[in-house]
Amino acid sequence: MNSMKTNIILSGVGGQGILTIAAVLDTAALSENIYIKQSEVHGMSQRGGAVQSHVRISDKEIYSDLIPEGKADLIISVEPMELLRYIPFLNKNGWLITDSNPFINTTNYPDKEALYEQIRKYPLHLIIDATEIAKNIGNSKVANMVLLGAASTIIPLSEESLLNAIKTLFQHKSEKIITLNLQAFFEGKKIAKAHSHFAIDK
Amino acid sequence: MKHLLLGNEAIAQGAIDAGLSGVYAYPGTPSTEITEYIQTSKLAQELNIHSTWSVNEKTAMEAALGMSYTGKRSMVVMKHVGLNVASDVFMNMSVSGINGGLVVVVADDPSMHSSQNEQDSRFYGKFAMVPILEPTNQQEAYDMMHHAFDFSEDTMLPVLLRMVTRLSHSRSGVEFKSRRTQNSIHLPEDTSRFALLPMNAKKQFEKLVEKKSLLMEYSEHSSLNELKLSEDKDIGIIACGIAYNYVMENISEDASFYSTLKISQYPLPKEKIKKLYKHCHKILIMEEGYPVVEELLHNYFDDNDKIKGKLSGDLPLTGELNPTIVANALGIFQNAAKSIPEIVSNRPPQLCEGCGHTDLFNTINALIPEIGNKNVFGDIGCYALGTLPPLNTINTLIDMGASITMAKGAADAGLENAIAVIGDSTFTHSGMTGLLDAVYENSPITIIISDNSAIAMTGAQESSAVGRLHNICLGIGVHPDHLKTMIPLRKNHDQNVELLRNELSHKGLSVIISERPCVRLSRDQKEDIKSKIAALS
Numbered sequence: 001m002n003s004m005k006t007n008i009i010l011s012g013v014g015g016q017g018i019l020t021i022a023a024v025l026d027t028a029a030l031s032e033n034i035y036i037k038q039s040e041v042h043g044m045s046q047r048g049g050a051v052q053s054h055v056r057i058s059d060k061e062i063y064s065d066l067i068p069e070g071k072a073d074l075i076i077s078v079e080p081m082e083l084l085r086y087i088p089f090l091n092k093n094g095w096l097i098t099d100s101n102p103f104i105n106t107t108n109y110p111d112k113e114a115l116y117e118q119i120r121k122y123p124l125h126l127i128i129d130a131t132e133i134a135k136n137i138g139n140s141k142v143a144n145m146v147l148l149g150a151a152s153t154i155i156p157l158s159e160e161s162l163l164n165a166i167k168t169l170f171q172h173k174s175e176k177i178i179t180l181n182l183q184a185f186f187e188g189k190k191i192a193k194a195h196s197h198f199a200i201d202k
Numbered sequence: 203m204k205h206l207l208l209g210n211e212a213i214a215q216g217a218i219d220a221g222l223s224g225v226y227a228y229p230g231t232p233s234t235e236i237t238e239y240i241q242t243s244k245l246a247q248e249l250n251i252h253s254t255w256s257v258n259e260k261t262a263m264e265a266a267l268g269m270s271y272t273g274k275r276s277m278v279v280m281k282h283v284g285l286n287v288a289s290d291v292f293m294n295m296s297v298s299g300i301n302g303g304l305v306v307v308v309a310d311d312p313s314m315h316s317s318q319n320e321q322d323s324r325f326y327g328k329f330a331m332v333p334i335l336e337p338t339n340q341q342e343a344y345d346m347m348h349h350a351f352d353f354s355e356d357t358m359l360p361v362l363l364r365m366v367t368r369l370s371h372s373r374s375g376v377e378f379k380s381r382r383t384q385n386s387i388h389l390p391e392d393t394s395r396f397a398l399l400p401m402n403a404k405k406q407f408e409k410l411v412e413k414k415s416l417l418m419e420y421s422e423h424s425s426l427n428e429l430k431l432s433e434d435k436d437i438g439i440i441a442c443g444i445a446y447n448y449v450m451e452n453i454s455e456d457a458s459f460y461s462t463l464k465i466s467q468y469p470l471p472k473e474k475i476k477k478l479y480k481h482c483h484k485i486l487i488m489e490e491g492y493p494v495v496e497e498l499l500h501n502y503f504d505d506n507d508k509i510k511g512k513l514s515g516d517l518p519l520t521g522e523l524n525p526t527i528v529a530n531a532l533g534i535f536q537n538a539a540k541s542i543p544e545i546v547s548n549r550p551p552q553l554c555e556g557c558g559h560t561d562l563f564n565t566i567n568a569l570i571p572e573i574g575n576k577n578v579f580g581d582i583g584c585y586a587l588g589t590l591p592p593l594n595t596i597n598t599l600i601d602m603g604a605s606i607t608m609a610k611g612a613a614d615a616g617l618e619n620a621i622a623v624i625g626d627s628t629f630t631h632s633g634m635t636g637l638l639d640a641v642y643e644n645s646p647i648t649i650i651i652s653d654n655s656a657i658a659m660t661g662a663q664e665s666s667a668v669g670r671l672h673n674i675c676l677g678i679g680v681h682p683d684h685l686k687t688m689i690p691l692r693k694n695h696d697q698n699v700e701l702l703r704n705e706l707s708h709k710g711l712s713v714i715i716s717e718r719p720c721v722r723l724s725r726d727q728k729e730d731i732k733s734k735i736a737a738l739s
Contacts, residue, residue, distance in 0.1 A: 013549065030206050030375055039372035043231035043316030044659065047584065049551035064451035065372035065444070068525035069539035084546045088539040105552065107592075110545045118543050 149188025204375030216347025224252030438482030558718030603632030
């Protein structure tokens with residue numbers, strides 16, 4: 001991802017907090033004075049349904065609020081089945097990053113190993129137990145920052161502006177919460193760096 | 203400096219900066235965040251801008267008209283189906299005209315992400331003969347508010363601003379303009395135009411019809427309707443509102459090659475359209491929603507084969523547009539997209555864990571073997587999810603308040619054990635009048651008001667029903683012996699089933715208020731509700 005035009009899909013289940021990841025990306029992009037459009041889902045789907053957010057950052061004007069099919073450079077998912085739901089948007093060199101933990105609120109949820117197998121068919125994938133990592137840091141809620149940290153290795157936004165965005169976003173929370181989120185970000189980044197595909201300096 | 207705003211928030215900030223004195227609204231996806239932004243804006247508080255929720259869209263629009271009558275600038279906000287509720291005042295205030303600028307913001311929901319239809323508010327605008335604005339992006343939405351209020355005061359007409367879900371709920375950087383001060387009170391010189399007796403209404407209607415040519419003139423010269431005639435004479439593209447983004451997404455790299463007309467202000471600029479028509483072999487119309495522009499163009503020209511869009515089958519008639527659909531219509535080659543892997547199953551929305559509605563539905567479901575499975579009439583709100591498996595309790599969902607009146611009509615036809623399930627806020631929005639119908643005839647129906655003390659589906663906004671339901675029902679004339687209360691908790695299941703069974707056996711009207719706060723309410727909100735109820739008693 002060398003060009004400054006990046007399309008990212010964030011996916012998950014209503015209430016899982018993908019909008020926090022979106023907000024960090026938005027804030028960081030705005031601080032770098034580049035164009036940003038970020039669409040999100042409000043309303044009925046937020047009640048435990050499938051939700052997604054399209055984040056587009058570019059050094060040129062962005063027109064569509066929605067990413068065209070086949071044009072997403074990266075899908076970040078907080079849930080493995082929801083990652084696969086947006087495969088039609090992925091470009092042929094696209095990256096996939098997901099938390100390995102399924103969110104099961106339906107009776108016909110597929111076998112998780114079968115989901116991983118499906119994800120592994122795409123060469124540039126990273127399946128992380130982000131929830132476990134977050135728990136070890138101190139709060140499973142920061143799993144989203146683990147994923148963002150991993151994704152930061154391939155997103156064309158500087159680490160400085162991403163970290164500042166996290167600090168800005170949680171400025172009204174306690175120092176402890178800010179530290180937890182930053183720690184989660186670094187843990188995620190470390191894991192991505194250890195992974196062959198991601199060990200490329202951007 | 204740019205501010206990161208949702209399309210809805212851009213509208214709200216734009217209105218504040220354009221000298222707004224009050225916003226009136228009832229929550230409804232995708233419009234809700236406009237009013238919420240003003241409610242939480244420190245600036246709006248300092249400026250003393252009214253922003254309390256109204257009981258429904260009709261009361262909201264009437265209050266906005268009242269504020270406009272005094273000379274101040276007001277805004278009324280709703281989702282598309284809310285305009286049906288407010289259509290009475292909407293159709294008539296274009297005849298009376300306004301005094302202070304009045305902007306009606308309506309957010310349509312193509313693809314029905316959170317709605318029961320895809321109606322296109324531009325039809326209403328045309329019907330009421332008012333100007334319509336349709337922004338393409340967040341910055342334009344912001345900028346448009348200044349223009350909308352000025353335009354409203356210039357023409358003395360309400361201005362309809364049409365949003366769609368994808369713009370309402372998409373963020374981008376927005377630059378603010380300097381703020382205009384609010385109007386002071388200046389009552390209308392002649393109030394007779396607001397008194398629509400036939401003799402006044404006739405005069406006013408003539409004036410309204412005469413304004414059409416003025417509005418067309420404005421549209422013709424508006425920079426919002428931008429015509430670019432280029433070398434390409436094959437396709438002339440007309441792109442309305444957000445559809446312009448999808449067109450530009452596909453052609454921006456060789457935009458100078460294409461002939462385009464961007465439309466963001468209606469009535470349509472007929473002369474500009476004629477120029478494009480003459481210049482090109484065919485016209486391709488990209489519009490989100492119904493084929494409003496395409497139908498109009500059929501009346502403009504003789505050769506309708508030249509006009510392509512939804513009616514011609516070049517674009518789908520249902521669902522929202524996206525860059526891929528637009529690319530296909532433009533004949534731009536697309537690699538076939540990968541399909542969703544078969545392993546992925548659907549994940550429909552569902553009631554939250556621990557939701558009181560679920561316990562209520564379990565209570566009703568316990569009686570379904572006795573009463574049949576097609577007797578429960580539902581309404582608009584989270585509890586509409588009781589239609590879906592595994593609950594399968596509710597059979598109908600039509601419009602705000604229809605549970606009570608449909609149950610009544612079914613009972614009139616002879617259906618026994620008809621049950622209406624309606625939320626607290628939906629009840630005060632549009633259920634109270636239907637209740638009076640049922641009271642008046644002592645209809646043999648059982649109405650369950652599922653009271654969670656919030657307008658939950660749209661994000662747990664304050665419900666004006668809080669603490670008032672019991673007295674409202676008594677006041678409307680529900681017999682005290684058949685006005686019952688239940689707490690929908692698992693431990694109360696058996697006694698709740700018994701209560702419902704008893705009321706179903708009553709051959710007249712019963713109302714059961716099922717009381718349990720929404721699980722999404724914060725501790726502060728719950729405390730606030732408690733103190734409000736205490737203050738009422």
